[in-house]
Each structure stands twice: as C-alpha cells, then as structure tokens.
Amino acid sequence: MSTIFVIKNVEVFAPQPLGKQDIVIAGNKIIAIGQQFTTGSSDLPLTVIDGNGSIAVPGFVDSLVHFIGGGGEGGFATRTPEMQLTDATLGGVTTAIGVLGTDATTRTLTNLLAKAHALQIEGITTYCHTGSYQVPCRTLTGSITDDIILIDKFIGVGEIAISDHRSSQPTSDEIRKVAAAAKVGGILSGKAGIVSVHMGTGERILQPIYDAVAGTELSLKQFYPTHMNRNGAVFKAGLAHAKQGGIIDFTTSTTEYDLAHGEVAAAAALAQALQAGISPMQLTLSSDGNASLPIYSNNGELLGLQVGQVSSLYQAARDAILTHKVSITDSICAITAAPAAILKLGQKGRLQPGLDADLVLLNRDDLTINQVFAMGKQLVVEGKATVKGMFER
Structure with missing residues (x-):
C-alpha cells in the first residue's frame, strides 16, 4: 500500500507563486493543494512533512x-x-x-x-x-x-x-x-x-x-x-x-x-x-x-x-x-x-491537483535540493538518494 504524504506549510511555486500551502500526495498524483489540512485518524499509511523553510516546485x-x-x-x-x-x-x-x-x-x-x-x-x-x-x-x-x-x-x-x-x-x-x-x-x-x-x-x-x-x-x-x-x-x-x-x-x-x-x-x-x-x-x-x-x-x-x-x-x-x-x-x-x-506532457511541469506527483522541495535559504518525489515516491531525502538504480552502489 502506497504512503499518503502531506507536506505542511510549504511555499509553493507551481511554477507561479501560490504562497504557503499544504500539498497532499496519494498514489502517483497530487490530490490537493490548500491550507490547513487536518490529517485526522486513519488506518492508511501517512507521512507528514514539515514544509516550513522549504519551497515546493514541480x-x-x-x-x-x-x-x-x-x-x-x-x-x-x-x-x-x-x-x-x-x-x-x-x-x-x-x-x-x-x-x-x-x-x-x-x-x-x-x-x-x-x-x-x-x-x-x-x-x-x-x-x-x-x-x-x-x-x-x-x-x-x-x-x-x-x-x-x-x-x-x-x-x-x-x-x-x-x-x-x-x-x-x-x-x-x-x-x-x-x-x-x-x-x-x-x-x-x-x-x-x-x-x-x-x-x-x-x-x-x-x-x-x-x-x-x-x-x-x-x-x-x-x-x-x-x-x-x-x-x-x-x-x-x-x-x-x-x-x-x-x-x-x-x-x-x-x-x-x-x-x-x-x-x-x-x-x-x-x-x-x-x-x-x-x-x-x-x-x-x-x-x-x-x-x-x-x-x-x-x-x-x-x-x-x-x-x-x-x-x-x-x-x-x-x-x-x-x-x-x-x-x-x-x-x-x-x-x-x-x-x-x-513536448505536450500534460501531466508534467506544474503543481496542480490531478497531475502527476512529481515535485522538488528546496531549502529556502540557499535553494539547494532537499527532497525529490517522482510519481508519488520519495526518491531523495535531505539531499541524499533513498532509491538507487539497479547497478548503483
């Protein structure tokens, strides 16, 4: 079962500026972008990410x-x-x-x-x-x-x-x-x-x-x-x-x-x-x-x-x-x-509900890459690869 991610209070550039928002990712899609989402109780696997000090971009x-x-x-x-x-x-x-x-x-x-x-x-x-x-x-x-x-x-x-x-x-x-x-x-x-x-x-x-x-x-x-x-x-x-x-x-x-x-x-x-x-x-x-x-x-x-x-x-x-x-x-x-x-890739290049959950979290102070999501999967955390290719060490 795939994890639901909720990125809280992140400054969003979609790439147009949207201000501080919460982003909800489920499966391989962005399902919501808004403010002050509550997670509540659920049996589903859920990961909440503090987006303060970060910028989210496609x-x-x-x-x-x-x-x-x-x-x-x-x-x-x-x-x-x-x-x-x-x-x-x-x-x-x-x-x-x-x-x-x-x-x-x-x-x-x-x-x-x-x-x-x-x-x-x-x-x-x-x-x-x-x-x-x-x-x-x-x-x-x-x-x-x-x-x-x-x-x-x-x-x-x-x-x-x-x-x-x-x-x-x-x-x-x-x-x-x-x-x-x-x-x-x-x-x-x-x-x-x-x-x-x-x-x-x-x-x-x-x-x-x-x-x-x-x-x-x-x-x-x-x-x-x-x-x-x-x-x-x-x-x-x-x-x-x-x-x-x-x-x-x-x-x-x-x-x-x-x-x-x-x-x-x-x-x-x-x-x-x-x-x-x-x-x-x-x-x-x-x-x-x-x-x-x-x-x-x-x-x-x-x-x-x-x-x-x-x-x-x-x-x-x-x-x-x-x-x-x-x-x-x-x-x-x-x-x-x-x-x-x-290139007519309609699911790519923007942060918007319904589009593919491809996004990058940047550190606000120096714009370095902190986290990377591709099709809803977290591939980079704190600038380090959490997923590697088959023949990578």
Missing part, C-alpha cells in the same frame, strides 16, 4: 539527455557512459527525454528504448525521440510517423544536426519531410511530434530551418533547436528566432574551454532572453546529460572531451536566480512548465 523536465551515452568523436574509447537513476534524481529531474546523437551505429534506438524503460522502472518518467543527427533518420519501424504513432515512448524526432561539421548536411527538402512526418505522427497519436534540432557553430545557423518552412504549412514552433547558447552569434540568432515565435533551448552542460571561447552560460542566456522580452514559455534549459562535450581546434581536430551532467540543469536554474536575479517563477518555468508544454 519536478524538473530535462528535454535532452543521452540515456545510453554519446560521443565517440575521438574513437571507441571516447564513447561516454550511460546515465544512472541518481544522475537525474539528485538533480531534481523526474522526467527526461532520451536521444541519440552523432553515433547511431554503435548506439541504437532499441538500446535507447530499453534504457528508457529501465529508468522508468527504477523511478522516473522517460520518453524518447526517434532518429539521430543523420537524415535520412534511423527508425524502428521504417517510418518516423509510424514510430511516433506506434511506440508509446517516442514523442518526436531528433536531435537532427544542422550547421555542424558532424551533420549529414540535409537539404531543405529533407528537413521539410522529416518535420512533416513527425507532425502527422504527432497529430495521429496526440503527441508533440516535435523536431529536436542540434545546433552547431556553422555560419548558416538556423537558416536550414527557415528554408524548410518557407512556402509550406509547417510552423517554426515544430522545431525545437537546442545549444542556442553555443556562441554569441548563435545566441543572437536564437533571440531573433524567438521574437519570430520560435522556441529555443539553452544547454547547461559546458566546459571552461567553451565558456572561454564564446559560449554564453545557460543561466546568463536565460536572463538575457527574458530581459529582451521573450516569453518564459518560449525558453527552456536542458542538460545534454551524458553527451560528449568535445573540444575542437579551429581546423576541426579533437583536442579533448568531457561528459555532460544531468545535474547541471538545476545548477544553471539556481544560478539564474541567485546570480542573474531571474525570478524563481521564470527560472523554474524553464525546466518545468515550458518544456512540458512544448
């Missing part, structure tokens, strides 16, 4: 994670490791979307799908995109549309690489057909049918998307470009894209090398985009967790490689609040309500 939605690792740009020995459950939960991530990247040969969609199921069994909610960097897209059924319709966990396609030396250099017509197939798959299955786009440092930046959309019924909002803080030129193009109605995503995993060579830190990028008047619902952060973070010379030679961290997602959101004075609502929105809405 569980974080990470829209781009490499569940089974990525990379390999420096050869087989540089393939990055798989994600583990606590990589997500200790960083407050309760929903994650898995993708393939550069390597769709030794990393496969079947492996990605199996890992997504494993992580969900262990405790968090997972989805995936079919395809990878390359066009034509790798699929399981032979069709992007069929993959999205028939495979529950597939909600879109990508990340398709453009303006990058690792891209397959798709033509406008090829991109157009990928988007059309994903759109129809989304319509017929009630899913987002989103096209996740990996943005490189090439001079064309977003032009391949504009060329693909031109003269068609496709919308810019069907494309979800990530790494839009990669350098100053990409960031500037991203702001212009958002002002045309597009959505943009900033990557939180980074290296000192990249920051020293022009990358805009995700927290600063979020703050600047909001200051430019862009709606918070058009702006998201994602970790690119377990991806390779290659460092290249000017002529494309690999100089080194680091690994993306899922935990960087909340670190960036917290930095946006503490360093760049972004409001709690706007910063949390970028890792909860905004990605959930873009």
Whole structure:
C-alpha cells in the first residue's frame, strides 16, 4: 500500500507563486493543494512533512539527455557512459527525454528504448525521440510517423544536426519531410511530434530551418533547436528566432574551454532572453546529460572531451536566480512548465491537483535540493538518494 504524504506549510511555486500551502500526495498524483489540512485518524499509511523553510516546485523536465551515452568523436574509447537513476534524481529531474546523437551505429534506438524503460522502472518518467543527427533518420519501424504513432515512448524526432561539421548536411527538402512526418505522427497519436534540432557553430545557423518552412504549412514552433547558447552569434540568432515565435533551448552542460571561447552560460542566456522580452514559455534549459562535450581546434581536430551532467540543469536554474536575479517563477518555468508544454506532457511541469506527483522541495535559504518525489515516491531525502538504480552502489 502506497504512503499518503502531506507536506505542511510549504511555499509553493507551481511554477507561479501560490504562497504557503499544504500539498497532499496519494498514489502517483497530487490530490490537493490548500491550507490547513487536518490529517485526522486513519488506518492508511501517512507521512507528514514539515514544509516550513522549504519551497515546493514541480519536478524538473530535462528535454535532452543521452540515456545510453554519446560521443565517440575521438574513437571507441571516447564513447561516454550511460546515465544512472541518481544522475537525474539528485538533480531534481523526474522526467527526461532520451536521444541519440552523432553515433547511431554503435548506439541504437532499441538500446535507447530499453534504457528508457529501465529508468522508468527504477523511478522516473522517460520518453524518447526517434532518429539521430543523420537524415535520412534511423527508425524502428521504417517510418518516423509510424514510430511516433506506434511506440508509446517516442514523442518526436531528433536531435537532427544542422550547421555542424558532424551533420549529414540535409537539404531543405529533407528537413521539410522529416518535420512533416513527425507532425502527422504527432497529430495521429496526440503527441508533440516535435523536431529536436542540434545546433552547431556553422555560419548558416538556423537558416536550414527557415528554408524548410518557407512556402509550406509547417510552423517554426515544430522545431525545437537546442545549444542556442553555443556562441554569441548563435545566441543572437536564437533571440531573433524567438521574437519570430520560435522556441529555443539553452544547454547547461559546458566546459571552461567553451565558456572561454564564446559560449554564453545557460543561466546568463536565460536572463538575457527574458530581459529582451521573450516569453518564459518560449525558453527552456536542458542538460545534454551524458553527451560528449568535445573540444575542437579551429581546423576541426579533437583536442579533448568531457561528459555532460544531468545535474547541471538545476545548477544553471539556481544560478539564474541567485546570480542573474531571474525570478524563481521564470527560472523554474524553464525546466518545468515550458518544456512540458512544448513536448505536450500534460501531466508534467506544474503543481496542480490531478497531475502527476512529481515535485522538488528546496531549502529556502540557499535553494539547494532537499527532497525529490517522482510519481508519488520519495526518491531523495535531505539531499541524499533513498532509491538507487539497479547497478548503483
């Protein structure tokens, strides 16, 4: 029998501020948010949590994670490791979307799908995109549309690489057909049918998307470009894209090398985009967790490689609040309500009765993570994992 949790007198950001409230969790749902609930007597297992000094926010939605690792740009020995459950939960991530990247040969969609199921069994909610960097897209059924319709966990396609030396250099017509197939798959299955786009440092930046959309019924909002803080030129193009109605995503995993060579830190990028008047619902952060973070010379030679961290997602959101004075609502929105809405995950990203019981309790004084609930189960207490993955020690 599952425990009923009552979190008392906690300051709630849903992500909009609701003030001090009590939150009641039963099964895998939030069943009530209100004031001064009384627990009474009951034979049901009940846990009351004192929320004084804490902030409750929705569980974080990470829209781009490499569940089974990525990379390999420096050869087989540089393939990055798989994600583990606590990589997500200790960083407050309760929903994650898995993708393939550069390597769709030794990393496969079947492996990605199996890992997504494993992580969900262990405790968090997972989805995936079919395809990878390359066009034509790798699929399981032979069709992007069929993959999205028939495979529950597939909600879109990508990340398709453009303006990058690792891209397959798709033509406008090829991109157009990928988007059309994903759109129809989304319509017929009630899913987002989103096209996740990996943005490189090439001079064309977003032009391949504009060329693909031109003269068609496709919308810019069907494309979800990530790494839009990669350098100053990409960031500037991203702001212009958002002002045309597009959505943009900033990557939180980074290296000192990249920051020293022009990358805009995700927290600063979020703050600047909001200051430019862009709606918070058009702006998201994602970790690119377990991806390779290659460092290249000017002529494309690999100089080194680091690994993306899922935990960087909340670190960036917290930095946006503490360093760049972004409001709690706007910063949390970028890792909860905004990605959930873009990906059509109606049960995620908000604290509201009837929605999935995914929430994070933060310490009010320093905004560090204290407790994490995913689908009504308590996975982190006092900043320590109480549930670990099958092969975690």
